[in-house]
Amino acid sequence: MKNQNRRDFLKTAAGIGASIGIAGSVKPAKASEKTLSDDRFGILVDTDVCVGCRHCEWACRVAHNIPTPDLDTYSDNSVFKEYRRTDASSLTVVNEFENEKNSAMPVHVKTQCMHCEHPACVSACIVGAFSKLEDGSVVWDGDKCIGCRYCMVACPFQIPTYDYDRSIDPQIRKCDLCFEKRKTEKLPACVNICPNEALLFGKRDDIVRIAKSRIKRKYDVYIDHIYGEKEIGGTSWMYIAGKDFEKLKLPKLNYSPAPGISESIQHGIFAYFVPPVTLYALLGTIMWITRKKKGDDSEIKDETNQDKKGGAL
Template sequence: MNRRKFLGAMGVAGLGVAGAEKVLAAEDGVTGASVKDVKGLPDSYAVLFDVTRCIGCRQCEDACNYEQHLPEPDVDFFDTGVFQQIRRTDWKTYTVVNQYDDKPPGAGDLYRKIQCMHCLEPACAHSCFVKAFAKRHDGAVTYDPNVCVGCRYCMMACPFNIPAYEYHIALDPLVTKCTFCEHRLKDDREPACVEICPTGAMYFSTREEVLKEARVRVVNNPDKYQSHIYGEHEMGGTNWIYISGVPFEDVGMRMDLGTRAAGDYTSGALGGVPLIASFWPVLLVGAYAISKRREKIAKEERDSFVSQIIAEAGPEAGRRLAERLSRSETLDKAAIEEEVRKALNEAAAKTEREDH
């Protein structure tokens, strides 16, 4: 954390932008950021989904399909047969209601709606290498189809398995996901799924208000609700908040995601990249210089031995020795001395032969 804070301070101080409002990270529920100078989005829109109130009528799925001009569903929205299996979002479904076994038996079936959680610090946006995703200040995580390359790293990164892909389209497939009805948010209207819900299972307001409402319900009905507000801190916090009467795992929600935003996991590695770019040249060119220097010293030693031989045994022996040494890969002193001794012996033998 210290390093991040330091970097944050550097960023602000270095560019002379003072007065950024200090908001303590993750403690007030408005930001998942671990950088101090991030303001957070307390006024962004959010939705509270109350698992105890959902009856599985699937009207939200219908409304979403209509509002987003999605293709005809495979199965009619009034058909409860779909509850036989757990479904997920796909290219023609931005939201899905699943049925879970009642616990304890007889307490009534449980239903939970799935859609994009609209993370405060979205993994999809952090992982996108063309910035196709944006976290809007009204809370929506939006997608720009005009730059998407289709690498699908967003789908890898999303801890909630939300983005889907048009695998069946040959040339211009896109990633699909819930838009938080961003066109409606712009007019301060709730998303279509919230509007149509007949049981009030969803409550739409600012994130601050939604968290307050969640706390009120949980605190006033301790026997009815789990004492956990899902999405307040999960993966740095989300703009869709869940409360439930049963453990969240029982309605298919992972409790082991942790509170760190997805981007936080990669910041260490990405922070190391500039280090490599700026310090590797030092080490590599340093190693090169050392090996060059060693070569130079070896060459000087070789040359001095060669001239010594020329002085003692004549130019011809010196020339042959120099040639042999230049082919030799071993430049250490012992080897050179060995070569010198051999050359001297040869020269001596030759002189002897010439003498006779």
């Protein structure tokens, strides 16, 4: 409905000045602040519990209709030799890292979209194809997306992926917290299949509390930091680990929301259209003041003089 109004407004907008005016007055899609429910989801990845079975990778593909080999083939550990990232056919990936305390027990880290509390992709997307839902999930709308890949530039975790090999209907893909599936089932596919309960799904507040108590209980195992509790303004997925998170290839990020600076610049430039309209008026005034008076043929004279000068050069 809101969209419809904007469209009508655009149609009736007269003059360029007016249409610039509207473009800026579009209210920021601050869904993250307005509609976020207190019951929104959080998921804890306990890297100390995860054994790296990669069942979550398999379940994720099945849930998103991505062709996948048999579950048995996932016991092959050779994939861990190289660091892998999410791509167009894997929305979640488990990587293995060395464990200095116990080399027989390497650390496994599952990565996927973090479902930020203040998502950079939602703020950045040119057509608003991403939205932050009330339950905390960040989902992509293929009917809007133009494939500009600005979300990939904006994402602090560099998660969204793009189908580089398709010309028609290439997809931006990332974890959607099994948004469709959860209409009928309770848990996302990866959480559902995890045999060791390394993934804990619940209300975000509860998850933070549980993570804190786990760190407290096993203080000799975990470092005292919940990755994702405050990073980039907080994320839905959070991690606890016995090792510095940067060594687990989770980027060290500051605590201010990712879109913060960009949005405030954007709103500063536009500030209810005052700056552009003022500039327009100012330029109009200059144009009026410096206009050529009637019967003033200084232009021609000027040119003839310059002609002579130009000839000398």
